[in-house]
Amino acid sequence: MKYSTLTPEEIQESYANMSPTLDFSLIEAGLARHEIDWLYGVNLSRALTQAAKKHSGRYTTLSTGRVQGPTLKFLATRELSIRNFVPIPYWTVSATFGLDHSVFEAAYEKNPIDTKAEANAIVKTCMGKKGTVRTVESQKILINPPPPFDLGSLQNEAYRLFKYTPMFTLKVAQRLYLDALISYPRTSCQRLPISIGYKTILQKLAKSDEHGRFARALLAKPELKPKEGKGFDPAHPAIYPTGTRPDRMLNTAERRIWNLVVRRFMAVFAESSIQQTIKATIAVHINEFTLTGRQTIEEGWMHFYKPFVHSNDFVFPRLVKGQEIDIENVAAQGEFTKPPPRYNPSSLLKKMQKEKLGTKATRAGIIQTLYDRKYITQEKIVVTEVGFEVVRVLHQYCPDVLSSKLTAKLEDAMSEIQEKNETRQILLERAIEILQTITSRLKEQEPAIGKQLSRALKESRLEELTVGTCPICKTGKLVVLHSKKTGKRFVGCTNYFKNTCANAFPLPQSGVVKPLHNVCASCGSPTVQIYQKGKHSWKLCINPVCGKKQPGGKAK
Amino acid sequence: MTCKVCSREADETGYCDLHYKAHVNIVKAYAAWKKGLNISWDEYLKEIKRNCLTGEWAKQVASHLMKNEEIENDKTS
Numbered sequence: 063m064k065y066s067t068l069t070p071e072e073i074q075e076s077y078a079n080m081s082p083t084l085d086f087s088l089i090e091a092g093l094a095r096h097e098i099d100w101l102y103g104v105n106l107s108r109a110l111t112q113a114a115k116k117h118s119g120r121y122t123t124l125s126t127g128r129v130q131g132p133t134l135k136f137l138a139t140r141e142l143s144i145r146n147f148v149p150i151p152y153w154t155v156s157a158t159f160g161l162d163h164s165v166f167e168a169a170y171e172k173n174p175i176d177t178k179a180e181a182n183a184i185v186k187t188c189m190g191k192k193g194t195v196r197t198v199e200s201q202k203i204l205i206n207p208p209p210p211f212d213l214g215s216l217q218n219e220a221y222r223l224f225k226y227t228p229m230f231t232l233k234v235a236q237r238l239y240l241d242a243l244i245s246y247p248r249t250s251c252q253r254l255p256i257s258i259g260y261k262t263i264l265q266k267l268a269k270s271d272e273h274g275r276f277a278r279a280l281l282a283k284p285e286l287k288p289k290e291g292k293g294f295d296p297a298h299p300a301i302y303p304t305g306t307r308p309d310r311m312l313n314t315a316e317r318r319i320w321n322l323v324v325r326r327f328m329a330v331f332a333e334s335s336i337q338q339t340i341k342a343t344i345a346v347h348i349n350e351f352t353l354t355g356r357q358t359i360e361e362g363w364m365h366f367y368k369p370f371v372h373s374n375d376f377v378f379p380r381l382v383k384g385q386e387i388d389i390e391n392v393a394a395q396g397e398f399t400k401p402p403p404r405y406n407p408s409s410l411l412k413k414m415q416k417e418k419l420g421t422k423a424t425r426a427g428i429i430q431t432l433y434d435r436k437y438i439t440q441e442k443i444v445v446t447e448v449g450f451e452v453v454r455v456l457h458q459y460c461p462d463v464l465s466s467k468l469t470a471k472l473e474d475a476m477s478e479i480q481e482k483n484e485t486r487q488i489l490l491e492r493a494i495e496i497l498q499t500i501t502s503r504l505k506e507q508e509p510a511i512g513k514q515l516s517r518a519l520k521e522s523r524l525e526e527l528t529v530g531t532c533p534i535c536k537t538g539k540l541v542v543l544h545s546k547k548t549g550k551r552f553v554g555c556t557n558y559f560k561n562t563c564a565n566a567f568p569l570p571q572s573g574v575v576k577p578l579h580n581v582c583a584s585c586g587s588p589t590v591q592i593y594q595k596g597k598h599s600w601k602l603c604i605n606p607v608c609g610k611k612q613p614g615g616k617a618k
Numbered sequence: 619m620t621c622k623v624c625s626r627e628a629d630e631t632g633y634c635d636l637h638y639k640a641h642v643n644i645v646k647a648y649a650a651w652k653k654g655l656n657i658s659w660d661e662y663l664k665e666i667k668r669n670c671l672t673g674e675w676a677k678q679v680a681s682h683l684m685k686n687e688e689i690e691n692d693k694t695s
Contacts, residue, residue: 142636142639143673144673145636145640145673145674145675145676146636146639146640146643146673146675146676147643147671147672147673147676148640148643148644148646148647148666148672148673148676149647149666149669149671149672150647150650150651150654151650151651151654151655152654153654176650176653176654177653177654177655178654178655179656398669398671399671400671401671401673450636454635517625517626
């Protein structure tokens, strides 16, 4: 039986039109994927974990795999360029002028400028001069509706709008699918076949208070033709609403994701949005400045996709060629080039999609595993010492495991099984052959690998316990320590037990303490989060005499 | 041999592979800073050390280079 929604009508129809046989080649390809991933994951993870344990005597789960390795490598490469980044200075010149009681800023046409002297010279030549409008150009641009959601684009949009992680969005979408509110979410398709019944869905949506007027506007169109994307998945269409209204109270996240799917579905049937850009060139002495504006003429699909899209209009008064303008100020601003941005769960998911790493169903889980292993932390992803060392070890001894080419090659071979040009048995034998070479190399180098990984694990553990730098001796770090006499915990300097620094702060004796790596807004001391069973977690400034606290240590 | 800046293994340059890359970037970026602001090497190191956009490892290498140059200056004076 083939179906993409759990509505009674579709299940009944699917039962009535049952396929005569199972799709055996699809099953074989799926099994091959499971077995290869299992073989890679279990063997490589065991090799790393054992190497570290043999060296340090302490067990910590370390893992890698066919998709996990290359994904971690992308993150480590980005982290490397951020941590090694050296900014380069540059200057920008801008002119401000008043028009119709508002102030506008035009940018110098040759921005950025390499030297401070040149930027200052440009400012000097413009000072006290009048501006003349040299050209005014306007252009109409069509902005097409976005394609319907596949899982990746839904996860990216949910992160952009609500900061939901890909894993969380998938869970919510799965619940909405089980409630027959949306179609099957694990799809990489961006197409909506006519067989889903556009009109029937919109007619159902037309009955709702929230979406009714939008659905009715679309139903009034002579033809319903969706804008479609390139993504194609033979198993399921793009994600669409069934039109069924929720028969239970949806929680905030469910309501938001459902509304997002409904609005996106409606937007794909709407017209393109028409925008006008206006570019004016203003000459000041021998220099030219440009002012760019943008205005929405026809909202088109944006009307249906509100509030999830904004047009960012910037309108300036009408300018005429030859018009003279009083320049209020011309200034040079010193700036610096910026390091590349950190990946976040959404941009990492996009990168994995682009590199064809993993499947729509596994990508979110792999990102979560990297967090669980403590290879990465924070929402704007930071690679930890352990994460780096795993990449360094694999790069040194078996670089193939980090290569997205190897995993893409295996993906192609799996598609060949589906096309009946390859057998599962042959592919598995080939994968085992590659794996044997890798694992024997790892075994040979086990002591060196163990030493490298253990050092990183030790540093990561210390980092996890570190609250901040010691303000007294300035050489030690403030960490969570335990008294040798009483066993009680406290925050103390790493030099405390060496008797070279006595800096120490009391801590609550129950619950879990997690350093927040930021400082108290009132006194500048480091802060920690305290998690106690049966209570809400709370933020604590470690300074017992912090101005924010009442006598007795509690916050005011 | 350990890296001049951290506890990782160093190669013949005296840096680990991670800090070596930072050193290369520092040397390479000086030309742009000199052209833009006409500053000396010592001033440049001070500037990048206090710039919040400079990466953590590049700052560590800059500190190391500053310390080294202080020692060299002490020796010559």
